[in-house]
Amino acid sequence: MIVTPHYAHTTVAVDGFAAGYHVISDKPMAVHKADGIKMLDAQKASGKKFGVMFQLRTSPANKKFKELLESGELGEIKRINWIITTWLRTQQYFNSGDWRASWRGEGGGALLNQCPHQLDLFQWFFGMPSKVTAFCHLGKYHNIEVEDEVTAYMEFADGKTAVFVTSTAEAPGTNRLEVTCDRGRLVLEDGVLNFKRTEASVSEVIANSKETFPTIPVWDVNIPVPSNEISATEVFEKFADAVLNDREPIVTGADALNELELGNAMLLSSLLKKEVKLPLDAALYEAELMKLVATSSYKPV
Numbered sequence: 001m002i003v004t005p006h007y008a009h010t011t012v013a014v015d016g017f018a019a020g021y022h023v024i025s026d027k028p029m030a031v032h033k034a035d036g037i038k039m040l041d042a043q044k045a046s047g048k049k050f051g052v053m054f055q056l057r058t059s060p061a062n063k064k065f066k067e068l069l070e071s072g073e074l075g076e077i078k079r080i081n082w083i084i085t086t087w088l089r090t091q092q093y094f095n096s097g098d099w100r101a102s103w104r105g106e107g108g109g110a111l112l113n114q115c116p117h118q119l120d121l122f123q124w125f126f127g128m129p130s131k132v133t134a135f136c137h138l139g140k141y142h143n144i145e146v147e148d149e150v151t152a153y154m155e156f157a158d159g160k161t162a163v164f165v166t167s168t169a170e171a172p173g174t175n176r177l178e179v180t181c182d183r184g185r186l187v188l189e190d191g192v193l194n195f196k197r198t199e200a201s202v203s204e205v206i207a208n209s210k211e212t213f214p215t216i217p218v219w220d221v222n223i224p225v226p227s228n229e230i231s232a233t234e235v236f237e238k239f240a241d242a243v244l245n246d247r248e249p250i251v252t253g254a255d256a257l258n259e260l261e262l263g264n265a266m267l268l269s270s271l272l273k274k275e276v277k278l279p280l281d282a283a284l285y286e287a288e289l290m291k292l293v294a295t296s297s298y299k300p301v
Contacts, residue, residue, distance in 0.1 A: 002026060005099040006107050010035040017046035022243050024051040024236075027116040029256040031107035032289055033264050033282040036257045043253055051239045051249030052256035054120040058234045060226040061191050062121060065177070068186060068195070068223070069125055075182030075201060080126060080162035086173035087114040087166065094144050101144035102298030107289065109146030111136070111263035115166050120251065120259040122164065128258055129154035129162065131277055136270035141169035145296060152266045164266075184218060191228025195221040 002012050002025040010030045016023045023043070029052050030036040043050040056062055068074065087110060099105035106112065111119070134152035141148050148169055154162040167173075176189040184197040199217040235250050242249045261280045268285050269276040271292075 005097075005105065006031050006112065007105075010039055013039045013050075014042040017042040017048055017050075020046065020048070022049040022239075024049075024053065024239050024249070025256075026053045027120070027256070028052075028112055028260055028263070029253060030260060031112065032286050033257065033261050033280055034286045036253075036260050037282060040253050040257060049239070049242050049249060050253035051235070051242065052251045052253060053232070053235055054117060054251040054256070054259070055230045055232045055235050056117045056121055057124065057250050058231045059191075059228055061188060061193055061228045064193060064223065064225045065186075065188050066125055068193075069179075073183065073197075074179065074186060076203070077126070077160050077179055077181045079160060079180040081176070081178045081180075082118065082122065082162070083165045083174045083176050084115065084118045085165065085167045085170040086175045087168045088171050088173060089114075089142070089148075089168040091142055094142055098298070101142070101146050102296050103145055103289065103292040104296035104298040106146065107293075108263070108267060109138075109144065109148055110150060110166050110168050111147060111266055114168060115150075116259055116263065118164075118166070119262045120256070122162075123258040123262055124255070126160075126162070127156070128262065128278055130157045131155040131275055132262075132265040132269050133275045134266035134269040136267055141167075145292075145298070147267065147270075150266060150270075152269075191225070193223040193225055195219075195223055197221055 002009050002023065004012060006028060009025050013023050013025060030039060094101040101109060132152060132154050134150060136147040137149040138147055139145060149167045150165065152164040154164065176187065179186045182202050184195060187194045197219045199219065202216065205214055205216055239249045241247055261278065264285045265276045265278055265280045268280065268288060271288050
């Protein structure tokens with residue numbers, strides 16, 4: 001199990017696979033996509049299991065959200081909004097480790113440290129976008145080199161769009177995932193799942209209604225979920241089961257690479273000040289990151 005600072009994840013995993021070990025890593029799997037690919041190549045050569053610690057997938061509320069998305073009950077998804085700003089961190093937090101909050105020591109900020117959990121859920125729920133445009137503010141609220149506020153806009157091949165907002169400098173903060181769909185609006189906020197379901201298809205009303213300002217009746221449905229609790233233990237148990245019985249972990253290395261690519265794409269878009277298309281050019285992102293590493297003020301002890 002890898003619980004080192006981020007850059008060491010790749011080295012330890014590659015060596016571990018070469019030595020014949022199964023590997024489970026804390027998030028993120030790596031700092032950048034190119035290193036993530038090295039890890040997956042090493043896993044493939046070894047034939048061993050590779051899991052990554054994304055325990056939010058064990059939450060009953062998140063599982064129910066995923067179930068609803070896959071059920072077809074929502075109809076076509078049009079727009080996704082996720083505001084996740086419950087990551088308040090102090091300057092003391094960033095000062096607590098010499099590796100933190102620098103390009104050379106950590107390799108990123110909120111997108112690499114706090115938000116990998118939500119980015120993993122995002123790609124698990126909705127798949128990967130085809131285009132990303134993002135604005136990442138570096139050290140806006142803290143004395144750090146890396147991003148502490150992000151606003152990203154994403155487009156998908158099927159036409160839906162998404163906005164993702166995060167910050168480590170807000171209180172009380174918000175964790176609200178809202179999906180606008182053809183049959184209404186699904187919201188997951190603070191573990192509560194609510195579906196405002198239209199009695200008719202919105203697209204059909206738009207196309208066929210003779211009214212100019214129609215009102216569609218709505219059912220206000222609070223969907224019961226057992227809890228919003230998460231279980232790291234479940235992740236470990238499923239990983240052990242994967243090793244012993246040749247199954248898949250809750251989150252595989254391939255899953256985790258999608259999350260990493262999404263965060264890298266947001267940061268690259270901001271650095272280049274332009275839209276980034278996915279799949280991400282791993283070599284380009286690594287080159288841009290190494291420019292930041294070269295000028296990093298981080299000084300290892």
